[in-house]
Amino acid sequence: MFKLILSNLRQRPTRTLVSVIAVALGVALLLVSMGLSYGQLVDTVRRAQGIGGDFILQPSEASVIFALNSGTIPVRVQKVIEEVEGVEAATPILAKFLGDQFHIVFGIDPESFGRVNSTLSFVEGGRFSEPREVIIDTIYANSKKMKAQDPLQILGHEFTVSGVFREGIGARVLLPLTTLQELNGTPDKATMFFIRAKEEVALEQVYESLQERFENYKITKTAELQEIMMDSTPVFKEFVTAMVFISVTISFLIILLAMYSTITERTREIGILKSLGASKSYIVRLILNESLLICAVGVGLGFLATFVVIELLMAAFPTLPVAISLFWRVTAAAMAVTGGTLGALYPAVKAAGMDPVKALGYE
């Protein structure tokens, strides 16, 4: 059967190639879009967790995507938070999305930030001490080929890079809270607070105390950030569903078309197989296996295409976070195969049901 399938595929090289490419396209589309969107999400979460707090406090209407609403909580709330039982420290953060550069900067209060975070370390230079100084992370520095003491424009103002820190903490660019508040026109306001609990106290207990004290705010456990973000990021789930659907549909339609057209021009072959005693299930398996082979090669090519696209993107945008998990690889392969099999099912059943006498094209 395998030989027959191979020879059939070879007999129609253009169609085979187009089908394979289409399936590969579906796979690559799913993997690249998931890789980029998950990459963004996972990276945001990782860096938020890198700040080191156990909880994040935000206005209750805030989405967990930071910075879309910048600066609504008064900074003095810090005191109130730190009075809650079990809280070790709290630090205000003002997040600002820089549209022109397409990334987020954080305004931080160095004193309290230091009490929440213990992992900030510099590869070059050090903390800012002047209002017009910023620190940048290693990825940002590498991609912009910048080092300490270089100038940097932010929101139309000139800053000096005082240091380069090891990436993975908050945003790629950190500047003094008061400076950002001033530039943003939101004096004494923060986007959120990162809160560190005392080591000896159970997190759950602190969580409850915080929720009790701040009824009108949203408290997020940093450890659960990823799931919460996936649930709460606007249209993230819908986006994922749509991409999966598109990928399945592409392979469904292309295989349906390819197989349908092959069986209509292969009626004679099917008639011959039937006269040789091939059962209906043999014919069904023949068509399904043929589509399976196309899908398998398509999946392989799709993986390869994804790899190439990601490499090209990374070369062009070094700060781009990409995360393609095994789960999504398996899902993409499964979707291609599922779509292809469903697409081949109707042609297969139709082929199996053909009248052998007519199929033989009797003269």
Added chain:
Amino acid sequence: MSEMIGMTRRKDVVVVEDLQMVYRVSKLEVPALRGVDFTVKEGEFVAVIGPSGCGKSTLLHLIGGLLKPTSGRILIEGVSISSVSDFERTEIRRQRMGFVFQSYNLLNTLTARENIALAKRIQGNGHYEDGSAHQILRMLGLENKMDHKPWELSGGEQQRVAIARAVINRPAILLADEPTGSLDSENSRMVLNMLRELNSVYGQTIIIITHDPEAAATADRVIEMRDGKILNRVQNMFYAMEEKRS
């Protein structure tokens, strides 16, 4: 006479009883067979002749289980092929029958060898022994063309491959619909010789439809059809008497 008695002891491979077949084309009814009866014994070589449109192909398709009759019975080695399930009908076809058509019907994407191998794999019924398969292939006289694709073979060569494919698993019965219909006289003769040899050497039961008097002459017995019926009752009556005597 002794041969006749031997014949009567042989199994009935095909029994056709009052077979009727009406094709329905939209509202039109086209009667193709109007009551056909005959029996083919194991090892017989039967030719069916008759003018175009008299129902020969229809009869062959019915015997092969490729069509279902309007009424009547067809027994293949005692099993009524028209009343069993589709699955069983396929099984009978797979294990007990070989088909040869006027248009050869080889798979164009496969070589001669692969065409035969495919049949072997689909049928895989245990009747296949390496020795006889080898002999059949040698009989083909195509040893050096086994790796050719159908379009690289002449019509006669293609038909011989098709016959090899049909008999490779030693089916109980070989059904051939005008196997020499597209061949010149020399190739026809080669194909007929091959059928003759299959019949005499291996005892292969053969039913062949033909327009070709030479082909008909090769057969042990000729069934003549006209207008959906069998004409030569005489020969059949003689045959029936033989039956009764046994």
